Amino acid sequence: MKLSEIAHALNNAQIVGDPSVEITAVHHDSRKSLPGSLFVAMRGEVVDGHNYIGAALKAGASAVMAERRSIQSQEVPEILVPDTRAALGIAAAEVYGRPTEKLSLTGITGTNGKTTLTFLLESIVKAAGGYPGVVGTISHRWGTAEQAAAHTTPEASDLQMLFRDMVRDSVTHAFVEVSSHGLHRGRLEGCEFDLGVFTNLTQDHLDYHGSLEEYYLAKRILFDRLLPSSSKSKKAAAINWEDPYGLRLIRETQGYPIIGYGIGEDSEVRPLNITVDPDGIRGTIVTPRGNVRVESALAGSFNLMNILAAVAVCECLEIPIAAVQQGLAAVRAVPGRLERVESEQGIIFVDYAHTPNALKNVLDALRIMKRSRIVTVMGCGGDRDTAKRPLMGAEAAAGSDFVIVTSDNPRSEDPLDIIRQVEVGVRDSGYKLLPADLNGKTLHPGCYKVIPDRGNAIAWAIDRLSRDDILLVAGKGHETYQEIKGVRYPFDDREVIRKELRKHASGTGPNGERKGSL
Numbered sequence: 001m002k003l004s005e006i007a008h009a010l011n012n013a014q015i016v017g018d019p020s021v022e023i024t025a026v027h028h029d030s031r032k033s034l035p036g037s038l039f040v041a042m043r044g045e046v047v048d049g050h051n052y053i054g055a056a057l058k059a060g061a062s063a064v065m066a067e068r069r070s071i072q073s074q075e076v077p078e079i080l081v082p083d084t085r086a087a088l089g090i091a092a093a094e095v096y097g098r099p100t101e102k103l104s105l106t107g108i109t110g111t112n113g114k115t116t117l118t119f120l121l122e123s124i125v126k127a128a129g130g131y132p133g134v135v136g137t138i139s140h141r142w143g144t145a146e147q148a149a150a151h152t153t154p155e156a157s158d159l160q161m162l163f164r165d166m167v168r169d170s171v172t173h174a175f176v177e178v179s180s181h182g183l184h185r186g187r188l189e190g191c192e193f194d195l196g197v198f199t200n201l202t203q204d205h206l207d208y209h210g211s212l213e214e215y216y217l218a219k220r221i222l223f224d225r226l227l228p229s230s231s232k233s234k235k236a237a238a239i240n241w242e243d244p245y246g247l248r249l250i251r252e253t254q255g256y257p258i259i260g261y262g263i264g265e266d267s268e269v270r271p272l273n274i275t276v277d278p279d280g281i282r283g284t285i286v287t288p289r290g291n292v293r294v295e296s297a298l299a300g301s302f303n304l305m306n307i308l309a310a311v312a313v314c315e316c317l318e319i320p321i322a323a324v325q326q327g328l329a330a331v332r333a334v335p336g337r338l339e340r341v342e343s344e345q346g347i348i349f350v351d352y353a354h355t356p357n358a359l360k361n362v363l364d365a366l367r368i369m370k371r372s373r374i375v376t377v378m379g380c381g382g383d384r385d386t387a388k389r390p391l392m393g394a395e396a397a398a399g400s401d402f403v404i405v406t407s408d409n410p411r412s413e414d415p416l417d418i419i420r421q422v423e424v425g426v427r428d429s430g431y432k433l434l435p436a437d438l439n440g441k442t443l444h445p446g447c448y449k450v451i452p453d454r455g456n457a458i459a460w461a462i463d464r465l466s467r468d469d470i471l472l473v474a475g476k477g478h479e480t481y482q483e484i485k486g487v488r489y490p491f492d493d494r495e496v497i498r499k500e501l502r503k504h505a506s507g508t509g510p511n512g513e514r515k516g517s518l
C-alpha cells in the first residue's frame with residue numbers, strides 16, 4: 001500500500017517527502033523495523049519513540065510517522081499526525097487490509113472472567129464448525145498457531161497483524177480480551193467490533209487509572225466503539241447487568257441491542273434449576289431463543305457467571321444451541337483457573353485470583369467442598385495497585401483457616417514492603433502471626449505466617465497439609481515466571497507443587513529430612 005493511502009485513512013495527516021513509497025508493515029518498536037515498514041514513533045512512559053527514529057531507519061524502515069518533524073533529509077518520507085498513538089491502529093488496519101471487517105470480532109472486557117470466557121467461546125465455535133481465534137492473557141492462538149502473550153491486549157499494530165494472519169488462515173470468529181490499559185492506550189484503534197462483552201468491574205489497576213471511576217470510563221470505551229458502521233451494521237453488547245457498573249453501562253450507552261445476563265429472573269439469559277457443586281455446574285440456562293442444557297466441569301459460582309456470559313454471546317452471534325451445549329461441555333478446565341493438582345496430601349488448587357473479588361469468589365467456591373481446613377498461599381504483585389493489597393489480605397483471611405503470605409512478582413519493589421501491606425488486611429481480620437511455640441508444627445486456625453520465598457511458602461504448606469485439607473495457591477495461575485527486579489526467573493506454581501509432592505511420595509520433606517503427617 002502507498003504511503004498516501006495510509007495518510008488518506010488518517011485525519012489531519014500531512015506527508016513530507018515521497019507519498020508513493022510502498023508500505024507492507026507497521027511497527028511501533030524500532031527493534032522490529034524492516035525494509036517496507038512504517039515506523040510509528042509514540043511517546044511512552046519510559047522513553048519517547050521519536051528518539052528511536054534513527055534506529056528504525058538504520059534497521060531499514062521505509063517511512064516514519066511522527067508528531068513532529070524528525071527527519072532532516074527527504075530520503076525517507078514522514079507522515080505527521082497530531083497523535084501517533086491514535087493513528088497506529090488505523091494505519092496498521094489499512095496496511096493489513098482492514099482484517100477485523102472480514103471476521104466476527106468480539107471484545108471482552110471486565111476485571112475478571114475474560115480469559116475463562118475466551119476458552120468457553122473458542123470451544124463453542126469449534127463445536128459449531130467454525131474457526132475461532134483468541135487474543136488474550138495466556139496466548140494468542142488460532143488453528144495450529146499459538147504465540148505466548150506478552151500483553152493481554154497487544155499494542156495496536158501487533159494486534160492488527162494478528163488479525164491479518166487470522167483472516168489469512170480463515171478464522172471465522174475472533175475473541176479478544178480487552179484490558180483497560182489497552183482501551184486507555186488506544187490499542188483497539190482500527191478494530192471493527194461486532195460485539196462487546198462486560199463481565200464485571202471490581203477493584204484493580206488503581207495504580208494506573210487512579211480511581212474506580214476512571215477505570216470504569218476506560219472500560220466504557222469498548223462500548224462507545226460499538227455504534228453501527230458502514231462495514232458492520234449489526235452490532236450488539238452482552239452485559240452482566242447485575243454488576244452495578246454493568247447496569248450503569250446499559251444506562252449510558254445506546255444505539256445497538258444489549259442482552260443482559262445474570263442470576264435474577266429479570267435477566268434475558270439466566271439460570272433455571274442450576275446446581276453448582278465441586279464437580280461442576282449442571283442444569284438449564286434460559287435464553288430468548290430457547291433453553292440451553294449445561295453440563296460443565298468448571299466449578300464455582302463465578303464460573304456460572306462466565307457460562308451465562310458465553311451463552312449470552314452465542315445468543316448475539318446466533319450460534320446454534322446444540323453447539324453451545326457441546327462446546328460448554330467440552331471445556332474440562334482452564335489453565336491456571338481453579339486448576340487441580342492431584343495429591344495424596346489434600347486437594348491442591350492453583351488459581352489466578354489476583355484481585356480481592358477474585359480471591360473471595362474462589363474461596364467461596366472452595367468452601368462448598370466442605371473439607372476440614374482451607375489453607376491459602378498468596379501475595380500481591382509489585383508495581384501494581386497498592387490499595388488492593390490489604391483488601392486481598394483480608395479476603396484471604398476471611399475465606400481461609402490459615403494464610404501464608406508470600407511474594408507474587410515483586411517486580412521493582414522490595415518483597416517485604418508488599419508483604420507488610422498485605423499483612424495489614426490479614427491482621428485486621430483478626431488473624432495472628434503463628435506463635436513462635438507453634439511455629440513449624442501446625443497450621444493453627446486463625447493464624448498466618450510470612451514466607452517471602454514463594455517456593456518455600458508452597459513447600460511449607462504442603463508439608464503440613466492433611467488429607468482432608470484444601471490448599472489454594474493463588475495469584476499466578478498459568479504464569480511460568482517470577483519477576484524480581486526486572487528479571488523473569490522460571491517459576492510455575494504447578495511445577496513447584498508437583499516437585500514437593502514427589503518429595504513427599506518418596507518419604508522426604510522439603511528439606512530432605514523425613515516428615516511426619518499431622
Ligand SMILES: CC(=O)N[C@H]1[C@@H](OP(=O)(O)OP(=O)(O)OC[C@H]2O[C@@H](n3ccc(=O)[nH]c3=O)[C@H](O)[C@@H]2O)O[C@H](CO)[C@@H](O)[C@@H]1O[C@H](C)C(=O)N[C@@H](C)C(=O)N[C@H](CCC(=O)O)C(=O)O
Pocket residue numbers: 028029030031041042043044045046047048049052150151152153154155179180181182185
Ligand atoms: C503502562 C503500559 O501499558 N505500558 C506499555 C507501553 O509502555 P510505554 O508507552 O511506556 O512505552 P515505552 O517503553 O516508554 O516506549 C515508548 C515507545 O518507544 C518504542 N521503543 C522503545 C525502545 C526502543 O529501543 N525502540 C522503540 O521504538 C516502544 O516500542 C514504544 O512504542 O508500551 C510498551 C510497548 O508496547 C509496553 O511494553 C508497556 O507495557 C508495560 C510493560 C506493562 O506492564 N503493561 C501492563 C500494565 C499492561 O498493559 N497490562 C494489561 C493487562 C492488565 C489486566 O487487565 O490485567 C495488558 O493488556 O497486558
Ligand SMILES: Nc1ncnc2c1ncn2[C@@H]1O[C@H](COP(=O)(O)OP(=O)(O)OP(=O)(O)O)[C@@H](O)[C@H]1O
Pocket residue numbers: 110111112113114115116117137152177199200302303305306336337338351352353354357358359361362477
Ligand atoms: N466471572 C468472574 N467473577 C469473579 N471472579 C472471577 C470470574 N471468573 C474468574 N474469576 C476469578 O478471577 C481469576 C482470573 O480469571 P480470568 O483469567 O478468567 O480473568 P481475566 O479477566 O482474564 O483476568 P486478567 O485481567 O488478569 O487477564 C480466576 O482465577 C478466578 O479466581
Ligand SMILES: N[C@H](CCC[C@H](N)C(=O)O)C(=O)O
Pocket residue numbers: 152354380381382384408409475476479
Ligand atoms: N494482568 C495482571 C496480572 C497480575 C498477575 C499477578 N500475578 C501479579 O503479578 O500481580 C497485572 O499485570 O496486573
Ligand SMILES: [Mg+2]
Pocket residue numbers: 114115136137138152177
Ligand atoms: Mg485474562
